[in-house]
Amino acid sequence: MNGIWLDFERPIGELEKKIEELKGLKGVDEEITRLESQAKRLKKKIYSNLSRWQRVQLARHPRRPYPLDIIPLITEDFIELHGDRRFGDDWAVVSGIAKFDKFNVAIVAQQKGRDTKEKIKRNFGMPHPEGYRKALRIMKMAAKFAMPIINMVDTPGAYPGVEAEERGQAEAIATNLFECAVLPVPIVVLIVGEGGSGGALAIAVGDRILMLENSIYSVISPEGCASILWRNSSKNKEAAEALKITASDLIKLDIIDEIVPEPTGGAHLDPEQTAKNIKDALIKHLDELTKIPIDKLIPLRISKFQNMGVYKE
Amino acid sequence: MWFKKKVKAKPEEKLKLPDGLWVKCETCGEILYRKELEKNLWICPKCNFHFRINHHNYISLLLDDTKLKEKDKDLEPLDPLDFPEYKKKQKTAQEKTGMKEGAVYGLASIGEIPVVFAAMDFAFMGGSMGSVIGEKIARAIRTAREKKLPLIILSASGGARMQEGILSLMQMAKTSAELALLAQEKIPYISILTHPTTAGVMASYASLGDIIITEPGALLGFTGARVAQQTIGAKFPPGLQRSENLLAHGMIDLVVSRKELRSTLIRILSILWKHGKAPTK
Ligand SMILES: [Zn+2]
Numbered sequence: 001m002n003g004i005w006l007d008f009e010r011p012i013g014e015l016e017k018k019i020e021e022l023k024g025l026k027g028v029d030e031e032i033t034r035l036e037s038q039a040k041r042l043k044k045k046i047y048s049n050l051s052r053w054q055r056v057q058l059a060r061h062p063r064r065p066y067p068l069d070i071i072p073l074i075t076e077d078f079i080e081l082h083g084d085r086r087f088g089d090d091w092a093v094v095s096g097i098a099k100f101d102k103f104n105v106a107i108v109a110q111q112k113g114r115d116t117k118e119k120i121k122r123n124f125g126m127p128h129p130e131g132y133r134k135a136l137r138i139m140k141m142a143a144k145f146a147m148p149i150i151n152m153v154d155t156p157g158a159y160p161g162v163e164a165e166e167r168g169q170a171e172a173i174a175t176n177l178f179e180c181a182v183l184p185v186p187i188v189v190l191i192v193g194e195g196g197s198g199g200a201l202a203i204a205v206g207d208r209i210l211m212l213e214n215s216i217y218s219v220i221s222p223e224g225c226a227s228i229l230w231r232n233s234s235k236n237k238e239a240a241e242a243l244k245i246t247a248s249d250l251i252k253l254d255i256i257d258e259i260v261p262e263p264t265g266g267a268h269l270d271p272e273q274t275a276k277n278i279k280d281a282l283i284k285h286l287d288e289l290t291k292i293p294i295d296k297l298i299p300l301r302i303s304k305f306q307n308m309g310v311y312k313e
Numbered sequence: 314m315w316f317k318k319k320v321k322a323k324p325e326e327k328l329k330l331p332d333g334l335w336v337k338c339e340t341c342g343e344i345l346y347r348k349e350l351e352k353n354l355w356i357c358p359k360c361n362f363h364f365r366i367n368h369h370n371y372i373s374l375l376l377d378d379t380k381l382k383e384k385d386k387d388l389e390p391l392d393p394l395d396f397p398e399y400k401k402k403q404k405t406a407q408e409k410t411g412m413k414e415g416a417v418y419g420l421a422s423i424g425e426i427p428v429v430f431a432a433m434d435f436a437f438m439g440g441s442m443g444s445v446i447g448e449k450i451a452r453a454i455r456t457a458r459e460k461k462l463p464l465i466i467l468s469a470s471g472g473a474r475m476q477e478g479i480l481s482l483m484q485m486a487k488t489s490a491e492l493a494l495l496a497q498e499k500i501p502y503i504s505i506l507t508h509p510t511t512a513g514v515m516a517s518y519a520s521l522g523d524i525i526i527t528e529p530g531a532l533l534g535f536t537g538a539r540v541a542q543q544t545i546g547a548k549f550p551p552g553l554q555r556s557e558n559l560l561a562h563g564m565i566d567l568v569v570s571r572k573e574l575r576s577t578l579i580r581i582l583s584i585l586w587k588h589g590k591a592p593t594k
Contacts (some may be wrong), residue, residue, distance in 0.1 A: 001531070027426075030323060061447075070421050095324075108584070118523050132521070135499035145484040148527070156542075158535065159514075159545075160535070160536035160540055160541040160545055160547060160549060161536075161541065161547045162322050162541075162546055162549060162550070162553060164535070164536075165534050165535060165536065165549070165553055165554060166553070166562050167562075168563075169516070169534075169535040169536070170511075170515040170516040170519075170520050170533075170534065171516075171520045171564060172511075173485075173516040173517075173535070174485075174489060174515075174517050174518070174519075174521050175521070175522040177485055177486050177489035177490070177516075177517055177519075178489045178490075178492055178496075179493070179523055181486070181489060181493040182493045182494070182497070183491075183495075197473075197482060197486070197513075198473075198482070198485060198512070198535070199464050199517045201482055201483075201485060201486060202516075204486075205486050205489075205490070215478060216481060217317055218478065218482075219473050219474075219475060219477075219478055219479055219481050219513075220473075221428055221480040224540065224543075224544075225475055226477065227543065229398075229475070233543070241398055242394065242396050243394070243396075243475070243478045243479075244394050244478050244479070245478070245479070249479075250479060253478075253479060253480065254481050255480075291484060301490075302490045302491075302493075302494065305483060305486045305487045305490050306451065306487055306491075308395035308444075308480060308481055308483035308484065308486070309388060309444035309445075309447055309448050309474060309484060309487065310391050310444050310477070310480055311388055311390060311391055311444045311445045311448055312388070312389040312390070312391055313387070
C-alpha cells in the first residue's frame, strides 16, 4: 500500500501484506474479510492512542503531503513568485498568489522536498534569511492589494549555517514577527508538518493558527531538547513528552485555534481527503476574518499574542 | 533525523563573578587583581574583554542616581508543562540571584531624560526567556508607549526557555507585536546587546531596536555553534558571532565599550528624543 511503515505501524503493514498476498488466491474471501476488519480495528487502536513521539514521526513522515502537494488541491491558478529582491531566491520557502474558493489570496509555505535531489535544492525545508525576507515581501504585497494571507508551516527550523548567520537570520525572523503583528489583512496559519521553533514562528504570526492533527509545533526539536536536558539526543521520546508539542497539547495551552483532522493513519494515506479538510477549515476562518474590519482585526491579533504566557502575578 | 553527529556536550560554564582575590581573564589568560578589575568595570585592561556583569551592575552603570523604579517585581514563573526538574531549577536560580525571574524593568532617567529601562540577567537560568520575561519585556514596551518615554532594553540571553515549551516561543511574537505598536507612536527603542544574546531573544526584540548597541566581543547570533555542529555539521569560524563581525555585516549600529555606554545613550537620546518632548513630572 503506502510502502513505508513506521515502527509502530508495522503490525498493520504485516496484516495488509498478508491481505495482498491472499487476494490472488481463490476461496479465501472469508479470510480476507476477516483480516480486513482485523486491520481496521488494529488501525483504530494504534492511531487513536498515538504517543507524542509517534506523532513526531507522522509529522516527519517521508510521504506526508507537503504544501506543494496541498496547494494545487485547494487552489486554482497558483502563481509562484520568487526572490527577496535583496539577495536571492530561497527554495525552502514557496510563495505566490492564487484563487482560493471565493478569495484572492497570497500563500507562503515552507517546503522540504521529496527526493534527495529536491531535498538538497530546498535545503530540507530550512530557510535562510532570504527565505523569510521573500515571505515578508509577498505578505506586504498581499497587504497592499488587500488580499488575505495563508501561511503553511513545515520546517525543522531556520537554517543554522554560517551564511544564514552572516546575512542576519535573527534579524529576518524578528522583522517578520514585528511586521506580521500589524499587517492589515487577515492571516491564517496552518502547521502542516513540523513547526520548528523560531524558523516556523517567522511565518506563523496570524489571526488564526491551525494545526493538522498529526503536526507538531515546538520551541526546540525533541532531539535538541534531549541533548541539552539529558545530554543524550536519543532520549527524544521523553523530550517529546516533556515539551508537549502535539496539536491537542497546543489547543489545551490556548496557543492554536483549531485542529484540522487527518484521515485515520495520517495525512499521507489520503492526501485528497486531507486537502479537503484543510480547505474547509481555511474557508471557515477566512469567512469569519474577512468580515472583521481591519481596525478591529489588528488589536484582536495583538491581544491574542499578548495573552500567551503562564505566570503568577 | 536531526543529528548528523553526536557530540559530547560540555557542561555549561559557571556564570557567577569570581570571588577570589585574583581573577583570570577567560580570553587572554591574564591574571588580574579583582579590585582593579572591578574599578575598570570588569573590563580586562590587557585585551578589552568585557566580563559578564549582572543587572544591578548595569543599573548602577547606566541610570541616573543608579536608580531603577522597578515595576512588577513580583511576577513569578510557574511550571505550566510540568517539565522535569523545572521547579527545582527555578528555585536554584532564585536563590542564586535574589530575583524572582531573569529580567527587571521600570522607570528611570539617563542624563535627566526619563526612560523606561529593562534588563535581563544571564545568571538566572542563562537569561532564558519564559513567560515571565516575555511578559515583563512586553509590559516595559507598553509602559514606554503609554507614558511616551524612550525605551532601552539590555539583553543577555541564551534564547527561549525550553522548560516552558511553546509558551516561550510565543514570547517572541508577543514582544515583537508590542514593539510594532511602539513604533507606530514613533518612540525610540535602543537595544543593548551584551554577551551573550542569542536564539529566541536575538530573533525577536533584541534585533528590533531603532538603534542597536553592543559591548565589544559579545557573542550574538541565532544559532549556537554547538547546535550548528550537531544539526548540520557546520563549523562556525571563530569570531563569526562576535559583535565586531556583526558590525561588519551591517547587523548592528555600534560597538561601544562599557565605559562609554552611558554617555553614548545620553548622546543618542538627546538627538533622537528632544528634551522638550518628554513629559515633565
Ligand atoms: Zn583579557
